[in-house]
Amino acid sequence: MNPFDDDESMKADEVIAGRAAPGDESLAAVLGRLRAMAEEPAPPPSPALAAVLRDGLPAVALDLPAVPVGSPSRLLRGLRWAAGLGVAGKILLGAGVAVAAVAGTATLPVVPSAVQVPVRTVLTDLDHLIPGSAGGSVPAPTVTTPEPVDGAVSSEDHPPAEPDPGSGVDRSAPEDVAPSAEPPSVGRSLQPDGSGERSRAVEPGSPAGVAGDQADKPSDIPSVRPSAPSAGAVARPQPTVADQPSAVATRAADRSDATSPEAGQNQD
């Protein structure tokens, strides 16, 4: 700024301060009117401002701007922490995040089994490749899906829900295991205690098997009963077929002995 500019600035300051030089009376009058505008009544406050002037502001509202601007959020702190990791740490972190994401997606029930099975196979392989991830980040496969692994691994990692030592099913064959959480029906049919659905395991052609099948169909029972029961048979109480299936076969044998062969053929 040269001396001329400085002198002009000083003259401008004098005019603005109301000390007008000779010849600047009109300009001084305009500036005086402009200055007087600051003394005019202020417009009425808006309703929001009037409420603040009347009731004040809560301390919470006044403290809000005092929050330090730029305080990192949790996500930002996490990103900064990840950025500060070394190369190996970043690789491990990325691999862990990827495995967790894939594993989480594969466990969704909406994903079809055709997708879940290969993903689980890959995860099982990755479980051995990624250090420190064994038994950790990769969720263990459940019994809901068939697993093409040997029986030793299966018995270690996933004990069966129902121990069935006498089932006789070869668990090393994956195709024999039903793809459901329910134990196979074959195992139940071979229960050694004879309870439950023993009759289902009997040969279908045997009389007991017939009686067992007909126990589920009560309307077919009269077809195996004798059309003309003997007097002895009437004197004895009639057990139902469903209650004692073997007794029907015994009585049928008795009737075949007591009646003529034609009658027995007619019954058949």
Next chain:
Amino acid sequence: MLDAFDEILARARAGAGDAFAQLYQDLSRPVAAYVRTQGVAEVEDVTSEVFLAVFSGLARFTGDQAGFRSWVFTIAHHRVADHWRRLARTVPVTPYDPMDDERTVPSAEAGALDVLGSQQVTALLAGLTEEQREVLALRVVADLTVEQVAEVTGRSVGAVKALQRRALAALRRQVEGEAVPL
């Protein structure tokens, strides 16, 4: 000027409504005048917005009364800029023409003359550039120093002095050329 500014400011920071009212009484008129000189039609709304922003942001302010005045006009400066920016997005801005001004004044002759004088001053300021009008209003209406105006507008002190000098020269040309009766 407030005599017990520090005490009033402390009570205003605590949320006291009467302290807000005292600060508003002290600065509402120059702030409204500054908003008016910038050609804003909604003086009431913009002035209220300025003081709402001032009161809700008191926790950020540190300084004395002169600094508080400068800070208030900084907020007013930004609010006026926001107003024009918002208006530019909605409707086209036309220059002020006193012949198109249909505003009326009270019936009292003295009051009418005063208002007409203010309107003519506003018309004269409309002939300045936006920067010149801004600097002149802050220097005269807000009664800020050159350094404070530089702080409010974000310009250097030399730029503010240059704008002030050009504004006075342009105003002098208008007054001498038009012989505005005040």
